[in-house]
Amino acid sequence: MSAPGGLTHRLARLGEEGLYLGLHQTFRMLPTEACSDAGARLSGILGRRSHPVSEGRSRVLLARLRPDWAEPAALEAAVGRTWENAGRVYAEYSVLHRLIREGRVTEAEPGLLQALTAPGQGPAIFAFLHLGNWEVVAHRLAHLTQGRGMGVGAPPASAVRGAIFRRWHDSLPGITRPTSLGVWREVVEMLRKPDGAVLLNIDEPNAVSVSAPFFGRPVRADGNLGKAVRLAAAARARIVIAYAERLAGVRFVIHALPVVEVDPRATGVGPETEGEVLRIDAMIAPVIRRLADQWHMAAYFGTDVEAVAPQTAPLA
16 A cells, blocks of 8 residues: 555545546536436445445444434435435535525525524624535525625645635635634634624534534534634624535525524633533534434544444434
């Protein structure tokens, strides 16, 4: 096997980048549903088979989150749907604006997001989850906040995917910044504005696993969820949790959970912060359980997947 910096490895990476670019250009020429379906089919080759460790961990996770999928056939189907959703998301980057134009995105409560983003509501952190295709949530919120928002996220490691990612976000109103130590100063400045809005994912992968929800794992407040709590407390900002659910026929519905008003004392590492983190965790965990086969982060768990507590409570 070639070392990470070896010639064979570099050539393989170049080959992958060329493949990604070729697929992206091809997908752009396909009808929307054909594009998404092609991504689903390719997920088995480019995703699932190429990442056996991630596939195994996602299988363990789904079995623990959804005991109703415990039977081998049901679990196999659920794992397949998870990887197919990932493939669809990557392919749909080629047609994202078309998803909107073709009316494929609706809201569970029409008008709610518009009301939550209306001027005069004060600063807000719009926290999203990697469900369905989360980019339709970014599009909706970016346009509703009319350019007074800021998105924060980690770009893909792939140079080609990163360029596609940036091109999409640069087409949206507002600004986008990659996750870094310095970006949080910009976030603070944005939240100091009367109607400043920040879009931030709270179920992000970290160096070893996925930050949230905890699902019985040790509580941590150093991920984006903890940062969102501390930032909201310091700025007296609301937290609005939104996510997209994938429906049949390459369609999506955006949901928003009840607004979270954070304890203003939750600005540090004390019990107030942990309490607010746990409160939000309790809100998002049932959502991800229900849509576990649409959760992109299922494949990003580390060895701590073995610490995920088997869920026994009925789905909401």
